[in-house]
Amino acid sequence: MKPFHSLLQMIDTLHTEEDCREYLEDMRWHGEPVCPHCGSISKHHYKLTQKGEFKGLYKCKDCRERFTVRIGTMFEDSNLPLKKWFYAIFLFLSHKKGISSAQLARDIHVTQKTAWFMLQRIRQNIKDDDATFDDMTQMDETYMGGKTSDKHKRRKKYNASKTGKKDMGRSVETKAPIFGMISDGKAYAQVVPNAQKETLLPIINERVRKGSTIITDGLSSYDELSKNYIHKIVLHSKQIYCVNGFHTNSIEGFWSLIKRGILGIYHMVSKKHLPKYCKEFVFRYNTRSMSDGERFNLFLQQPTERLYYGELLMKPEWIW
Template sequence: MFDVLSNEEECRKHLEKLRWNDEPICPHCGSQRKEHYKLKNKGVFNGLYKCKDCRNRFTVRIGTIFESSHIPLRKWFLAIYLFSSHKKGISSIQLHKDLDVTQKTAWFMLSRIRYCFSSKIDFEFDGIIQVDETFVGGLNLNKNKSKRVAKSQGRSVKTKTPVFGMLSDGLVYTEVVPNTKGATLKEIIRAKAKEGSTIVSDGWLGYRGLSKDYMHYIIEHNKGIFKKDGYHTNGIEGFWSQLKRGIIGVYHVTSPKHLHRYCDEFAYRYNTRHMSDGERFNLSLVNSDDRLTYKELISNQ
């Protein structure tokens, strides 16, 4: 693929083909037509257009993660390919070596790409839905004695961040939550799962009461039961395993502030796992129109 996208010109044309299908779209007024003016610099066209309707200038980068970036598209494309094709992701340290950019630049690039990996479709689950919650963060015993939290075993959120997940028909949805109380979990389930669906969960008390709106199967893991009438939660638990192995093995640590982006990243790879690397790469380019600014990234919000 990168033998074909060997220079900036070919990368620009590829992005225009995917985003515009050879009919440039003005990001200022939304006008889509082949007749937009192509502006040349010293007789050479480098992708700068002038809208035939509103007369504003634009390029294919505007409104994407590539806007206002001095990084060549070829390096951006390589970063997206590596990031999306590696099952467990790629660290900013490794990417800065691969692309010959600073580690800070690589981190910002990965953050922008990760931001675009969030789900574009507000889908509703139906059929058989596995639900489960997990906790992400370092072990309390591994912390310095001065930073350890007393009485933080079990489902305590004092040292780890809770994440809730739903899986159905090969698609997974994750959400970082403030707690694993019943009101919190059931609000998400009722918003994402069609009424009358089959919910499969473990024996956590927070799932009690779901039988009013759903067929609710409880797999009592604490009693050594891991399958009941053909139902189980192995799928969502397997996804948690991938998420945690990726965080521990590649990223080593994630802050609660950015954890939702890492969950989106692994959910994106999981949901597109049947695509080829090239198909996932092109899909990522098509979905690159959510731009995260550096100010937003480092803000305290």
């Protein structure tokens, strides 16, 4: 099925629950229903033809269990119609910096609590990026979090007078470090406990092919990269941002997308949920050459799983 060109086209095409169900069946099954109970794939599963809420109900010819296209997915046992789910997914994936739960609640006429849970379900089912890099790879780390007392001007001057160094306000006590890479237009980001070499080097060795060119700033954690890689250093501390064509502008631009999204759209994020937000921005960035409809179809075609509300109730530690 061809992807939609816009949200308006999707609304015109999928304006009933049956239309949405058939579209989801086509995206997931491609004409061959799959039993979520035993995994049996067959065109000859019994299609029960009851009307109303039982439309789209199948019976497996092998295990004899009944199922619908919702079973075993993020839509299972949801009281919301697929129509609202599809609108939420399309809006979420097409907005460059995301969409807030308050705005989504107004757009699809649900409560803010319901919209927040929907967005968390969608983020949960964005697959982890298993990207590997073997070309010129830019690396950097950033810190997500709000202001601390050390960032006040008076405290900054005091620290600078004592240490002789500029206070960057990078305390992991109140901030969450994120490590990222970009190569050939493809990004990767991971929340890490700290930016020390014992944390960063294993990630780099796992995802970057030996002998590749790596471009970083002057952080000492990267000092040992020259053993296995061609290491180019751009000393930002000396106001140098490009050396013989080598720079970290791409990864810096990616950080700006995440920070503008969290500051401008979401406002507050907890350390517990920050990895999901990173996956969200990585997915949009890596699929930016796709149309909104192609990105929407890609998400529906991927396997999804149900997220229970109780998993989200643990008290988070807010960083913004």
